[in-house]
Amino acid sequence: MKKLPTQKREYLAPPITEVGFIGWLHSNLFNNWYNSLLTIIILLLFWQLVPPFFSWAFINSLWNSSAAECRDIDGACWSIIPRNVDFIFFGFFPEDQQWRPGLAMFLLLGMVFYSKDRNRWKKSLFVYWTINLVVMGTLMYGGVFGMPVVETAQWSGLPLTFMLALFGMVAAYPIGVLLALGRKSRMPAIKTLCVVYIEMIRGVPLISLLFMSSVMFPLFLPEGVTIDKVLRAQAAIILFTAAYIAEVVRGGLQAMPRGQFEAADSIGLNYSQTMRLIILPQALKIVIPPSVGILLSAFKDTSLVVIIALYDILKTTKVTLSNPQWTNYSTEAYLFLALFYFICCYSMSSYSRKLEKELHTGH
Amino acid sequence: MNETVNKTPSDPADKPIIEIIKMHKWYGDFHVLSDINLQVQPKERIVICGPSGSGKSTLIRCINRLEEHQRGQIIVNGTELTNDIKNIEKVRMEVGMVFQHFNLFPHLSILDNLTVGPIWVRKTAKKKAEEQAMLYLEKVHIAEQAKKFPGQLSGGQQQRVAIARSLCMNPQVMLFDEPTSALDPEMIKEVLDVMIDLAEEGMTMIVVTHEMGFAKSVADRVMFMDEGQIVEENNPNDFFDNPKHDRTKLFLSQILG
Numbered sequence: 001m002k003k004l005p006t007q008k009r010e011y012l013a014p015p016i017t018e019v020g021f022i023g024w025l026h027s028n029l030f031n032n033w034y035n036s037l038l039t040i041i042i043l044l045l046f047w048q049l050v051p052p053f054f055s056w057a058f059i060n061s062l063w064n065s066s067a068a069e070c071r072d073i074d075g076a077c078w079s080i081i082p083r084n085v086d087f088i089f090f091g092f093f094p095e096d097q098q099w100r101p102g103l104a105m106f107l108l109l110g111m112v113f114y115s116k117d118r119n120r121w122k123k124s125l126f127v128y129w130t131i132n133l134v135v136m137g138t139l140m141y142g143g144v145f146g147m148p149v150v151e152t153a154q155w156s157g158l159p160l161t162f163m164l165a166l167f168g169m170v171a172a173y174p175i176g177v178l179l180a181l182g183r184k185s186r187m188p189a190i191k192t193l194c195v196v197y198i199e200m201i202r203g204v205p206l207i208s209l210l211f212m213s214s215v216m217f218p219l220f221l222p223e224g225v226t227i228d229k230v231l232r233a234q235a236a237i238i239l240f241t242a243a244y245i246a247e248v249v250r251g252g253l254q255a256m257p258r259g260q261f262e263a264a265d266s267i268g269l270n271y272s273q274t275m276r277l278i279i280l281p282q283a284l285k286i287v288i289p290p291s292v293g294i295l296l297s298a299f300k301d302t303s304l305v306v307i308i309a310l311y312d313i314l315k316t317t318k319v320t321l322s323n324p325q326w327t328n329y330s331t332e333a334y335l336f337l338a339l340f341y342f343i344c345c346y347s348m349s350s351y352s353r354k355l356e357k358e359l360h361t362g363h
Numbered sequence: 364m365n366e367t368v369n370k371t372p373s374d375p376a377d378k379p380i381i382e383i384i385k386m387h388k389w390y391g392d393f394h395v396l397s398d399i400n401l402q403v404q405p406k407e408r409i410v411i412c413g414p415s416g417s418g419k420s421t422l423i424r425c426i427n428r429l430e431e432h433q434r435g436q437i438i439v440n441g442t443e444l445t446n447d448i449k450n451i452e453k454v455r456m457e458v459g460m461v462f463q464h465f466n467l468f469p470h471l472s473i474l475d476n477l478t479v480g481p482i483w484v485r486k487t488a489k490k491k492a493e494e495q496a497m498l499y500l501e502k503v504h505i506a507e508q509a510k511k512f513p514g515q516l517s518g519g520q521q522q523r524v525a526i527a528r529s530l531c532m533n534p535q536v537m538l539f540d541e542p543t544s545a546l547d548p549e550m551i552k553e554v555l556d557v558m559i560d561l562a563e564e565g566m567t568m569i570v571v572t573h574e575m576g577f578a579k580s581v582a583d584r585v586m587f588m589d590e591g592q593i594v595e596e597n598n599p600n601d602f603f604d605n606p607k608h609d610r611t612k613l614f615l616s617q618i619l620g
C-alpha cells in the first residue's frame with residue numbers, strides 16, 4: 001500500500017478575541033447586544049451600591065465601643081455584637097458558668113471537624129461521639145464536680161440552636177429511611193401506617209407541631225409526669241424532619257433499577273442485606289442533594305422554637321435589641337446572624353458536594 | 364401436544380437436579396407459561412430458544428423464584444419452591460444467574476461485587492472470599508481489573524465479572540438469561556468462550572440465547588418455546604437438521620437466515 005506523503009501543516013494561534021481574558025469577557029459578558037447592555041447596567045448598579053456599603057460597614061464603623069459612642073457616627077455599630085456576645089451566644093445560662101456551654105460548643109465543633117474525614121467513619125467514631133455527648137451533657141447540666149445544676153429551661157442561644165439542629169438531623173435521618181422502607185413495604189399494615197404518618201406530618205406546619213408538643217401533649221400525660229420542654233420541642237423537630245426525609249429517600253429507592261434487586265436476590269442476599277449493602281448505599285447517594293436541602297431547612301427551622309418560649313440564637317439576639325441602648329442597631333445584629341446562618345449552611349452544602357464527588361464511581 | 368423426546372444424555376437413574384412438573388404461570392390475566400414439564404440432570408447443558416415473548420426468560424426466572432409460579436411444582440436440588448422464604452433462600456444459594464444487562468453493583472468494586480455473596484450469605488471469612496474471588500476473576504481473564512468499578516469496564520468485561528460473581532457462590536446450576544444480547548458483536552465471543560469453559564468443566568447450565576452456534580457445539584438438549592409452551596426439544600443435531608414442528612422450522616429459518 002502506498003503511503004500518503006505526510007504534509008507539514010501550520011498550527012495558527014486562535015484569534016485574540018477568543019482566548020484569555022479578552023476571550024472570557026467576549027464570551028461571557030459581551031457576546032451580544034443585550035448581554036452587553038445587562039453587563040453595563042449591573043456595573044452601574046455595583047458602582048452605586050458597593051462604595052456606600054463599604055464606607056458604612058468598614059470605614060465609618062465602630063467595632064468595640066459603648067452604645068453612646070455609636071450615636072455620633074454615620075457608619076455601622078458592630079459594637080453591639082462584642083458588647084452583648086455573652087447573651088447572644090449563651091442567653092440565660094448563669095454568667096459565671098458560661099465557660100461550660102463555651103467548652104461544650106468547642107467540643108461539638110471539634111467533633112464535627114474530626115468526623116468530616118470519611119476514613120474515620122468506623123465504630124470508634126461512634127464511641128467518640130457517645131463519650132463527647134455525655135461530656136457535653138454533663139457540662140451543660142452540671143450537678144457533678146461542683147458545677148451547679150442549670151435546668152434546660154435556661155439553656156439558650158448557640159447551644160440550644162446547635163443541639164436542636166444536630167439531634168434533629170441525626171435522629172431524623174434513620175427514622176426517615178425506615179419510614180421510606182416502610183412505605184415501600186409489601187405488608188399492608190406497615191405500609192398504611194407509614195403513609196398515614198408521613199402524609200399527616202407533611203400536612204401540618206412545624207409551628208403547629210411545636211404548639212402541640214408544648215401545649216397539648218402535657219394534657220395527655222398522667223398527673224405528676226412532666227417531660228422536659230426542650231426535649232418535647234426536640235422530638236417535634238425530629239418527627240417533622242423524618243417525614244420529609246422519608247419522601248426524599250423513597251424517591252431514591254424508586255430510582256433504583258429492578259435489576260439491582262434481582263441481582264441481590266439471585267446471589268441469595270436476604271431483604272435486610274439487600275437494602276443495607278446494595279440498595280440504600282446507592283439510593284442515599286442519589287438523594288444527597290435533596291436531603292441536604294431538607295437538613296438545611298431543618299437547621300434554619302430551629303428558630304421557630306421561639307413561639308414556645310425557647311430562646312435560640314435568633315431570639316437571644318432579638319432580646320438584645322429590646323435593650324433601649326442597642327435598639328437602633330438591628331441591621332448590624334441581623335447581618336451578623338445572617339452571616340452565622342450562612343456559614344453553617346454553606347459549610348454543610350459544600351461538604352455534601354465533596355461527599356458526592358468522593359462517592360462517585362464512574363457510572 | 365408436546366412433542367417431547369425422552370432422551371437424556373446422563374444415566375437415567377440419576378436424580379434430576381431440577382424438576383418442573385405441570386407448571387403454569389400468569390401475569391395478571393395473561394397465561395404466560397402453560398403446562399411446563401422439564402427435568403434437568405446434573406451436568407446437563409440445556410439451551411432454550413424461541414421468539415421474543417415466548418416465555419423463555421420467565422421460565423428460567425421461575426427456577427430461582429425471581430418470578431412466582433401459580434400452579435404445579437418446581438423442585439430444585441430436592442427443595443420445592445413455595446412461599447416459604449427459607450426454601451427460596453436455600454434454592455438461590457445453589458442457583459447462579461447471569462442477566463442480559465449484567466446487573467453488577469455499581470457502587471462496589473469488582474472484587475467487592477464478587478465477595479458480597481460469599482461473605483454475607485455463605486459466611487465465608489473476608490480473606491478467604493477474596494482469594495476465591497481472585498481465582499474466579501483469573502478464570503474469566505479479568506483479574507487485573509479487580510480494584511476497578513463496574514462503570515469503568517466494557518460490556519463484555521462486565522458480563523464476565525457477572526459470571527464470576529455467580530460462580531463465587533459455588534452454585535450447582537447456572538442460569539443464563541440472554542447473556543450476550545446486550546453486547547457489541549466483538550465482545551460476544553469473549554463471553555461465550557467463558558461459558559464454553561464452564562460447560563466443559565461439567566457445570567449444569569440452562570441458557571436462554573439466540574447464539575445457535577453455541578447451542579450446536581455445547582448443548583446436550585435444545586428446547587424451542589413458543590407462546591408459553593415447550594414446543595419441541597431434541598439433541599442439537601436432530602433439532603437443527605431435522606426439526607419436527609412447523610413453528611420450529613419457521614423460527615430456525617428466520618434465525619439462521
